[in-house]
Amino acid sequence: MxxxxxxxxxxxxxxxxxxxxxxxxxxxxxxxxxxxxxxxxxxxxxxxxxxxxxxxxxxxxxxxxxxxxxxxxxxxxxxxxxxxFPVAREHVDVEAYARRYPFTYSSEDMPDLLRSIERQHHDPHRVIDGWARRFVAESGATDTVAMLSDMTATIKRDFTYVPRHEKGTQTPTETLKKMQGTCRDFAVLMIEAVRALGFAARFVSGYVYNPSRGEGRVGGGNTHAWVRVFLPGSGWVEFDPTNGIVGNRGLVRVAVARDPYQxxxxxxxxxxxxxxxxxxxxxxxxxxxxxxxxxxxxxxxxxxxxxxx
CATH class of the missing domain: 2.60.40.2250 (Immunoglobulin-like)
Incomplete structure (x- = not known):
């Protein structure tokens, strides 16, 4: 602790x-x-x-x-x-009906999750949808946590982190086209991608730290941004696409919102x-x-x- x-x-x-x-x-x-x-x-x-x-x-x-x-x-x-109190990926316990994608949120949860499922960025050519579908198995059901973890790891691996201290974020399509951005750009991209798949997701602003010498973290020196996705059984689970983190290890939440400007x-x-x-x-x-x-x-x-x- x-x-x-x-x-x-x-x-x-x-x-x-x-x-x-x-x-x-x-x-x-x-x-x-x-x-x-x-x-x-x-x-x-x-x-x-x-x-x-x-x-x-x-x-x-x-x-x-x-x-x-x-x-x-x-x-x-x-x-x-x-x-x-760090919570690692292995402690994410999803209810049986939601362990495989696709699934539908329960009737009790859905009314409160709807605004967090709504898309926030214009994407007439469904570019984000197409990119998000890459993580879904073509045949059979897809493991929910594995899919979200794969998306998190892919952004960390394939996109270049470039600090930018001016206000505002790139649109998800801009980030996808440039293949680079800040932590808030990566968070917005992942939020839109998982929303395209029907998940409820929120933007998180807070702090990132290195839990040990062997665990490097990107995004220090200022506030950091990542994503929370609602998974039945575990509730809101942290995903940091900048550092490839699943769970809250090294992440301290300050603000949770539907959109970065909030x-x-x-x-x-x-x-x-x-x-x-x-x-x-x-x-x-x-x-x-x-x-x-x-x-x-x-x-x-x-x-x-x-x-x-």
């Missing part, structure tokens, strides 16, 4: 004092049976005139900050300690002269407190925007 400390700092800089509009902060990990918060602190400088917390429609913790003073810098620092870690506005903006720095540091031979799980600082890898 690893105990992690996560430091996530975002620092905006300006050449002249500017005024700040409302900011929305989503950096507090979700508490669940597989991750338990020990401590969570959010420091903002300059201090906001008002800071309130809420749960969004998906149950994510969101902080809303409002400011009443001008400044030449704005800094958000999140510090978290949590217990993480899971942006930090967003807000400022007003002043356009030339005032002097850049932004983001750093994410993750330490394994109880590791004997690999104390630092991920320590990396990057300059860019406050978006997912």
């Amino acid at each position: 690893p105990v992690l400390t996560i430091s996530h700092v975002t620092h905006y800089k300006y050449r002249q004092p500017v005024a700040f509009g409302e900011h929305r902060i989503m950096v507090r990990p979700r508490e669940s049976y597989d991750q338990r918060l020990i401590e969570a602190r959010l420091d903002i400088d300059p201090p906001p005139a008002n800071l309130r917390w809420l749960h969004d429609v998906f149950g994510n913790s969101v902080a809303i900050a409002r400011f009443d003073r001008r400044a030449t810098a704005l800094r958000f620092a999140s510090f978290v300690r949590l217990e993480h 899971a942006v870690p930090l967003s807000g506005s400022w007003s002043g002269m356009p030339s005032s903006a002097a850049g932004m720095d983001v750093s994410v540091e993750i330490h394994l407190e109880d590791a004997q031979d690999f104390a630092t799980a991920a320590v990396q600082a990057v300059a860019g925007r406050g978006d997912t890898c």
Whole structure:
């Protein structure tokens, strides 16, 4: 049971004092049976005139900050300690009726899963459908978990990870055409592909760390993105196509949403002269407190925007 400390700092800089509009902060990990918060602190400088917390429609913790003073810098620092309980692929236990694809979700689950099954991207030539069908056996039923694991591994193997710190994602068809992208691009591609096969899937934003020295992870230094697919018997199961991970080993959930724009870690506005903006720095540091031979799980600082890898 690893105990992690996560430091996530975002620092905006300006050449002249500017005024700040409302900011929305989503950096507090979700508490669940597989991750338990020990401590969570959010420091903002300059201090906001008002800071309130809420749960969004998906149950994510969101902080809303409002400011009443001008400044030449704005800094958000999140510090978290949590217990993480890794769940590996072999612990995914799917109900008998869903172990082979195709299957249909139960009448009890379907009403709540429909929006997570709906396609979100225009694909008139069914390019994503065709790619997704490659993972389905031509004759006979296909093992459900094996198929999803194969898709996860294929994206990691065949696509090139290229960091991009600007906001937004490529469309799934763009990612398929370029055969490269960021973690959020790969997540969106896999979400659309499994939705094309009738699965309920959601976008996840959070943090990635190396559980041990021999397990390299891509996507550190900023927030990370992956996929959750609903499988009867195990519920929402993690699939990280960037790293080829099935299960939550090395993955800490912060936000779960139907679409990436609903899971942006930090967003807000400022007003002043356009030339005032002097850049932004983001750093994410993750330490394994109880590791004997690999104390630092991920320590990396990057300059860019406050978006997912």
